[in-house]
Amino acid sequence: MTTDFYNEMYDSAGMLRPHYRVFAEWLDAMSPERLASKLAEADTTFRRLGITFAVYGEKAGTERLIPFDIVPRIIPAAEWTALQAGLWQRVKALNAFLHDIYHDQEILSAGHIPPEQVLNNAQFRREMIGVDLPAGIYAHIAGVDMVRAGAGESYVLEDNLRVPSGVSYMLENRKMMMRLFPELFSRHMIAPVQHYPDMLLENLRTVAPKGVADPTVVVLTPGAYNSAYFEHSFLAQQMGVELVEGRDLFVKDQAVFMRTTQGPQRVDVIYRRLDDDFLDPLAFNKESMLGVPGLLGAYQAGNVNLANAIGAGVADDKSIYPYVPEMIRFYLGEEPILRNVPTWMLRKPDDLKYVLAHLPELVVKEVHGAGGYGMLVGPASSKVEIEDFRARIVAAPEKYIAQPTLALATCPTFVDSGIAPRHLDLRPFVLSGESIRMVPGGLTRVALREGSLVVNSSQGGGTKDTWVLEY
Amino acid sequence: MLSRTADHLYWMARSTERAENMARLLDASYQMSMVPQPLAAQNENWRAILALNSQEEAFARAYDEVNAENVLRFTVADAANPSSIYSCLRAARENAHAVRGTLTAEMWESVNATWIELHQQGAEQLLARGVSEFFEWVKLRSAVTRGVTFGTMLRDDALHFIRLGGLLERGDNTARILDMQYHVLRDGDEGASDFYRWGALLRSLSAFQVYRKVYRDALTPARVAELLILRMDLPRSLHSCADGIVRMLPLIANSASAETQRQAGVLHARLHFGRIEDVLAGGLHEYLTDFMDRIYELGEGISHAFLMPA
Numbered sequence: 001m002t003t004d005f006y007n008e009m010y011d012s013a014g015m016l017r018p019h020y021r022v023f024a025e026w027l028d029a030m031s032p033e034r035l036a037s038k039l040a041e042a043d044t045t046f047r048r049l050g051i052t053f054a055v056y057g058e059k060a061g062t063e064r065l066i067p068f069d070i071v072p073r074i075i076p077a078a079e080w081t082a083l084q085a086g087l088w089q090r091v092k093a094l095n096a097f098l099h100d101i102y103h104d105q106e107i108l109s110a111g112h113i114p115p116e117q118v119l120n121n122a123q124f125r126r127e128m129i130g131v132d133l134p135a136g137i138y139a140h141i142a143g144v145d146m147v148r149a150g151a152g153e154s155y156v157l158e159d160n161l162r163v164p165s166g167v168s169y170m171l172e173n174r175k176m177m178m179r180l181f182p183e184l185f186s187r188h189m190i191a192p193v194q195h196y197p198d199m200l201l202e203n204l205r206t207v208a209p210k211g212v213a214d215p216t217v218v219v220l221t222p223g224a225y226n227s228a229y230f231e232h233s234f235l236a237q238q239m240g241v242e243l244v245e246g247r248d249l250f251v252k253d254q255a256v257f258m259r260t261t262q263g264p265q266r267v268d269v270i271y272r273r274l275d276d277d278f279l280d281p282l283a284f285n286k287e288s289m290l291g292v293p294g295l296l297g298a299y300q301a302g303n304v305n306l307a308n309a310i311g312a313g314v315a316d317d318k319s320i321y322p323y324v325p326e327m328i329r330f331y332l333g334e335e336p337i338l339r340n341v342p343t344w345m346l347r348k349p350d351d352l353k354y355v356l357a358h359l360p361e362l363v364v365k366e367v368h369g370a371g372g373y374g375m376l377v378g379p380a381s382s383k384v385e386i387e388d389f390r391a392r393i394v395a396a397p398e399k400y401i402a403q404p405t406l407a408l409a410t411c412p413t414f415v416d417s418g419i420a421p422r423h424l425d426l427r428p429f430v431l432s433g434e435s436i437r438m439v440p441g442g443l444t445r446v447a448l449r450e451g452s453l454v455v456n457s458s459q460g461g462g463t464k465d466t467w468v469l470e471y
Numbered sequence: 472m473l474s475r476t477a478d479h480l481y482w483m484a485r486s487t488e489r490a491e492n493m494a495r496l497l498d499a500s501y502q503m504s505m506v507p508q509p510l511a512a513q514n515e516n517w518r519a520i521l522a523l524n525s526q527e528e529a530f531a532r533a534y535d536e537v538n539a540e541n542v543l544r545f546t547v548a549d550a551a552n553p554s555s556i557y558s559c560l561r562a563a564r565e566n567a568h569a570v571r572g573t574l575t576a577e578m579w580e581s582v583n584a585t586w587i588e589l590h591q592q593g594a595e596q597l598l599a600r601g602v603s604e605f606f607e608w609v610k611l612r613s614a615v616t617r618g619v620t621f622g623t624m625l626r627d628d629a630l631h632f633i634r635l636g637g638l639l640e641r642g643d644n645t646a647r648i649l650d651m652q653y654h655v656l657r658d659g660d661e662g663a664s665d666f667y668r669w670g671a672l673l674r675s676l677s678a679f680q681v682y683r684k685v686y687r688d689a690l691t692p693a694r695v696a697e698l699l700i701l702r703m704d705l706p707r708s709l710h711s712c713a714d715g716i717v718r719m720l721p722l723i724a725n726s727a728s729a730e731t732q733r734q735a736g737v738l739h740a741r742l743h744f745g746r747i748e749d750v751l752a753g754g755l756h757e758y759l760t761d762f763m764d765r766i767y768e769l770g771e772g773i774s775h776a777f778l779m780p781a
Contacts, residue, residue, distance in 0.1 A: 224569045237572035248475050259474040261628060261777040262725050 006152045006409040007421055008073060019076040019469060022187050027071075032418070035070065038180045039414060042068050045176065067462035068173060069413050070180065073424065073444040080191075080440055080468045083146070083154065083428070086337030087438065089328060091142045091430045094159060094315045096331035098138035102128045102311065112326045117319055122368065125276065125311030127283060131300050133309055134207040135434055140307035141200070141271075142430040143167070143443075146338075149406035155339045157425065159324065161308060161316040163273045166443040166463075167429050168231035171196060171238075173465040174441075189470040191440035196429070197238035199437055200271075206433040207305050208268045215268035218242045218258065220249070222274050222290045232273050246274075251294030254301040269305045276310050318367045318401050319345065341406065347398040355402040356393065359386050363453075364393065364402045377453055379405050408453055411464070413446055423447045425455050426466065440468035476570050477632045478778040483566035483582070484636030490559035491613035492644035494606040496520065497546060499652070499675030501602055504539060506667045517542040519651050524554050543602065548594030556609055557594045560586055575623040578616070585612040628723055635719045635773065642712030643766045645676060649699050650759040653692070669695055676707045696755055697747035709762060710742040716769065723777065731772030738765045 009020045016024050046065050075083070100107055101118050108115040118124055143164025145157040174193055178185055201217060208215030221232035223245055236243035248258050249267065257264035272279065278288040283296040298304045314320060322343045325336040344351035344362075355362060364376040376389040393400050410421035428442030444464040445455035455461040500520055504513050518537045521527045526545075529552065534541040549555045553562075564586035571579045589597070597605045617637075624630045652672045669690040673679040678698060685702070686694050702708045717739045720732045750758045775781075 224565075233572040242473050242476075243572055244473060245475065248473055259780050261472050261474055261477045261632075261723060263727075263780070 005407050005421065005423070006148055006150065008148075008409055008411040008424070009071075019074050023072065023074065023184070026181075026184060026187065027419075035414065039068075039070060042070070042176050042180060045179075046172075066169060067448060068176060069446055069448075069462050069464045070177070071412050071414060071419065072177065072184075072465045072467045073411055073426070074467045074469065077469050077471055082337065084438065084440075086154075087144055087428060087430050088436050089332060089334060089337050090144065090156065090159070090324065091139060091432055092436065093324065093328040093331050094142070094161060095136070095138055095432055097327045098309070098312055098315050099133075099136045100331070101314065102131065102138075107327065107330050110330065112330055113320070113323045117323075118314060121314050121317055121319065123276075123311065123313035123317050125314075127296060127300065128309070128311040132302070134209065134305055135432075137207055137432050138309035138312045139315065140203060140207060140309075140432055142432070143427045144430060146426045146428065146442075147406060148409035152409065153339060155341045155406065156324070157341060158318075159316040159321065160427075161312045162275060163308070164427070164429065165228040165231055165273070166427055166445075167196060168234040169463050170429075170441060170443045170466065171234075173443075173463055177465040188467065191468040191470050193439040193441040196439045197235060199431060199439060200235070201239040201241070203431040203433040203437065204269045204271055204307055206435075207307065209302055209305055212268045216241075216266060217269045217271065218244045218249075218267050220244055220246070220270050220272040220274055222278065226273075228273065235271075246278075246289070246291045249292045249295075251292060251298050254294075254298045254303050256292065256295065256298050256304045267304060269307065271307045276313065279306075279310065318343075318365055319347075321401075341403045344402040346393060346400045346402060351402070352393075352397045356390065359390060361405060362402045363405050364389060364400050367399055367401060375454075377405065380451065380453065405453070411444075411446065413448070413462075413464070415448060415450075420450070422450070423453050423455065424464070441466045472628045472632075474778055474780055476573055477628065478774075479566040479570040480573065480629055480632045481636035481773070481778060483563050483570075484633040485640040486559045486563040486566065487582070487613055487616055488637045488640040489554070489644065490556045490563065491610055492641065492648070493546060493554065493556050493559065494609035494613075495675040496523070496644070496648050496651075497543065498603060498606040499648070499671045501539075501543075501606075502671040502674070503668050514538055520546065523647050523651050526552070526554065543598065544595070547598055547605070555594075557589065560589050560609075560612075573629050575619070577619040577623045581612075581616045581619050585616065588612075631719050631722050632777070634715065635723075638712045638715040638719070639766055639770055639773075641707060642709050642716075643763055645699060645707050645709060645712070646759045646762050646766070648672070648675065649696065650756060650763075653696065653755055653759075666690060673698075678705060678707065681705055693747055693751060696751065700750060700758075701742060701745055701747060703743070710739075713739040713742050725776060727780065728772070728776040731769060731776055734765065734772060735769055738762075738769070 009017060009024070011017055043065065046068065097107065101124070105115075107113055108118060139161040141164060143160040143166065145160065146154055147157050148154050170193060204217045205215050217239070218241055219232055219236040219239070221229060221243055223229065226232070233243055242258065244258055249256055250259065250264075251257075252264075256267045256270070258267050274290055277285045279291045280293060280295040281288045281291050282293045284291070295304075296310070299306055299310065322340065322345060325340055328334055328336045344355050346352045346355055355364065359376070360378045360381075362378045364378070366374045376386065378386065381389070408423040408425070411424050412419045413422040415422065424444055424446040426442050426444050428438060430436065430438045444466045445461045446464055447453060447455045448460060448462045452460075497520070500516055503516060514537050517539055518527070520542055521530050521537070530537070530542070530545050533549070533551070534545060545552055545555065547556045550557055550561075552558060564582055567574060567579055567582040597608070620630070620633060624633070649672070652668070669692070670679060673682050673690075673695065676699060682690065682695070682698055685698065688694070698705060698708065700709045703710045703714065705711055713735070717735050720728065720735055724732060
């Protein structure tokens with residue numbers, strides 16, 4: 001099985017990679033019928049349990065399953081160790097950057113980043129200037145998207161520091177694999193991930209406001225119609241904390257309370273799954289019915305902590321992404337362990353010129369886009385689509401960045417025609433508080449359409465269980 | 472517990488119970504419509520069902536004529552009617568969905584499965600397969616949900632609010648069904664058909680065999696009223712519902728709920744120490760109307776004290 005792409009399971013000569021040997025033996029011994037029936041079982045179970053996500057742009061209230069693939073993504077121990085070191089380094093630098101730009105702005109004075117890129121960024125929140133946060137942490141939960149390309153080298157595609165989602169699928173996928181194929185877990189030393197909710201709760205409790213002995217943590221959701229509502233509800237339940245909506249909370253004397261059947265109860269840490277704009281109608285979007293009036297004031301006064309912090313989004317913005325290696329050098333005095341994808345910033349005339357001349361080869365993304373919406377994948381687009389996009393770029397070049405089309409790695413995946421290679425990425429979750437920690441694993445997303453590079457679930461992507469081996 | 476969570480649980484239970492009671496009421500009416508009687512009288516019965524929830528106007532806006540087919544469509548399948556069985560089961564599912572983390576997996580699956588089945592098949596199609604079969608299905612699904620609720624939920628506030636919602640709704644519904652049928656029966660001509668009508672009323676509240684067991688005698692209006700109002704050990708009687716309410720309230724009491732507890736105590740005492748002779752002497756309709764007003768007040772009190780605190 002040789003292809004032009006790096007394959008997670010086979011090397012370029014078509015030989016099985018050592019960490020997939022045991023799995024491949026097991027797979028060879030399985031009949032296609034049994035595999036198909038196991039896939040069907042997974043589907044039925046996910047649907048019955050209501051593990052679904054809502055799709056925007058389709059009929060209101062449409063709930064869909066995220067397709068689950070039974071061929072796992074296996075990561076050898078040594079590779080994970082290196083990856084983890086790189087992720088910690090990167091997330092530490094990002095947190096240091098956020099603290100810096102809301103305080104002394106040394107990185108700007110030192111000339112490493114053009115100040116207007118930060119200060120005029122829509123995600124930069126002036127309200128946060130001078131606000132001191134517990135442990136100095138802004139991104140308590142980071143979901144860093146990693147891809148592998150070329151001959152197997154890893155790149156960071158995106159640092160998600162606002163409300164990264166997907167961790168519930170990491171946990172449910174593992175549960176499903178253990179249920180469908182328990183024998184695989186006795187044949188491998190697979191690092192467990194199920195303690196993630198405990199680790200998350202501990203992490204959130206370490207960043208409670210000073211002097212709170214037994215902090216009350218809540219999960220704040222936009223509500224049952226949000227696409228990630230299942231995850232909000234799942235995490236609250238797994239942590240054993242209340243799942244609240246904005247209307248369940250109120251602010252009195254700059255402190256946050258929730259309305260309970262036994263009267264108001266003080267809230268210390270809010271794991272919010274709501275964008276900055278919707279958090280407080282008095283401070284941000286006045287139309288927001290989802291937030292809590294006065295929340296910003298209570299937060300600035302240090303009486304409640306939010307995870308992630310207001311204004312963390314400026315560090316994961318695509319226009320700031322090219323500077324992350326510089327941040328690592330500046331704050332940590334280290335060389336970056338993880339690679340960035342080379343990025344053209346179309347606000348720069350030279351970059352714009354180059355990109356417009358090479359559109360059919362490149363991937364162009366909106367600076368503020370997410371979820372695989374509003375992007376151009378040059379090699380997979382028609383002439384008309386490319387020309388349409390060109391017009392949008394020319395009209396507002398500062399809204400776009402471009403990157404080379406990476407030869408994304410593939411992994412064998414169960415599809416209609418049998419088992420075939422499909423492109424994939426990996427989103428590990430990094431928790432920062434008093435210390436920095438993560439569970440060994442993450443969410444592996446896979447593009448199920450042949451040749452497709454877009455793994456987002458909103459664009460028809462699926463997921464795989466991710467195994468980090470313990471030897 | 473979060474007030475909104477309690478609110479969703481309470482209304483999930485009320486909606487489920489209301490769907491079941493609507494099925495019971497319609498089933499009784501449907502059975503009675505098979506007793507020989509002039510068409511005008513039959514349609515009068517269907518009109519009474521609309522009057523029960525003060526829905527004559529809403530009905531008239533969408534339908535030309537009060538007859539069995541139209542009233543059944545309106546009360547069973549009409550998504551625009553918030554009291555239709557379809558709407559109640561949708562509301563139950565939506566409330567459950569909003570607090571699924573609080574429910575046991577079995578409970579969520581039960582409520583969700585009911586809705587999926589109704590939604591996929593369509594209430595109209597279910598009706599076409601047979602009216603009585605459909606009502607049986609609604610009652611059965613309600614029983615399954617109640618069963619997994621009691622069989623799987625922790626005995627904590629979540630369960631108490633579910634119980635409270637179900638009891639309030641059931642008490643109110645039994646009073647409505649009795650009020651309506653008593654009205655129809657009292658105004659009707661006496662005769663053999665009365666037996667069938669009383670029988671249908673009792674059956675709709677699962678009380679026919681109970682009546683036989685308790686009274687071992689012919690059906691009389693006074694005894695039917697006594698059974699459905701004052702009998703402590705009949706699960707759908709007003710007394711039994713009030714019993715449950717006064718048992719639940721102290722378990723969830725807070726600093727704002729004393730008045731509601733007092734009112735529940737008064738309601739319960741009237742049923743516990745009441746006599747059917749006195750009830751009938753004061754007028755059954757008046758008595759039931761007063762009961763429904765008190766249940767409404769209790770609902771308001773519960774809402775202010777627990778579910779929607781200012």
